[in-house]
Amino acid sequence: RRIIFATGNEGKMREIRMILGDLDLQVLSMKEAGIDIDIVEDGTTFEENALIKARAVAACAGRDDIVLADDSGLEIDYLNGEPGIYSARYMGEDTSYRIKNANLIGRLEGVPKEKRTARFVCAIAAVLPEAAEGIVVRGVIEGYIGWEEKGTNGFGYDPIFYVDEYGCSTAELDSETKNSISHRGNALRLMKERLAGIL
Ligand code: ITT
Numbered sequence: 500r501r502i503i504f505a506t507g508n509e510g511k512m513r514e515i516r517m518i519l520g521d522l523d524l525q526v527l528s529m530k531e532a533g534i535d536i537d538i539v540e541d542g543t544t545f546e547e548n549a550l551i552k553a554r555a556v557a558a559c560a561g562r563d564d565i566v567l568a569d570d571s572g573l574e575i576d577y578l579n580g581e582p583g584i585y586s587a588r589y590m591g592e593d594t595s596y597r598i599k600n601a602n603l604i605g606r607l608e609g610v611p612k613e614k615r616t617a618r619f620v621c622a623i624a625a626v627l628p629e630a631a632e633g634i635v636v637r638g639v640i641e642g643y644i645g646w647e648e649k650g651t652n653g654f655g656y657d658p659i660f661y662v663d664e665y666g667c668s669t670a671e672l673d674s675e676t677k678n679s680i681s682h683r684g685n686a687l688r689l690m691k692e693r694l695a696g697i698l
Contacts (some may be wrong), residue, residue: 500525536555622637
């Protein structure tokens with residue numbers, strides 16, 4: 500049986516493959532499943548957007564396929580939760596993360612550590628024949644925005660997102676360590692439990 504993951508983000512897909520690697524199911528990206536559609540993410544929450552993506556791809560997938568989707572983002576408390584659900588669109592989809600990350604650090608100039616709190620949030624949605632109405636779970640990792648970009652692992656906002664437990668950015672963690680504590684790792688582990696209960 501196949502899992503099709505409704506994402507075009509290769510950074511996410513790398514992590515997803517590692518976290519779902521122990522499942523006895525074939526994990527395919529949208530592209531590998533030959534599905535090429537544009538999805539309008541017009542929900543108002545991570546959960547809504549994850550379900551929108553999963554449903555859109557499920558409509559193009561096989562009857563027996565399990566379709567999963569990830570909607571995620573970075574919430575910075577000092578910026579009232581920005582960029583939040585607009586994390587991919589912040590400053591424009593085509594703007595490099597060098598520029599986005601430098602911009603966010605700039606907006607926190609002079610802000611002390613206790614006010615730099617932030618979190619990565621990840622909603623994972625599943626659509627499958629056994630639960631056609633869908634399943635959605637949420638994972639979170641708490642951290643803070645650093646004063647400089649550090650590390651080259653991961654993707655997106657990882658170079659500016661620091662975790663106290665390791666005293667470094669999530670771009671400085673190897674992928675196994677990041678997955679063991681991350682929003683995506685936490686959400687996918689919850690989803691695995693939910694699926695194990697119905698499959
Ligand atoms: P898909 O919709 O195709 O899955 P996307 O990149 O557009 O890809 P989202 O709308 O969910 O996905 O946006 C999530 C953004 O949040 C992502 O592009 C990153 O900028 C950021 N993000 C999410 N998880 C992250 C992580 O683990 N590390 C760094 N940045 C992350």
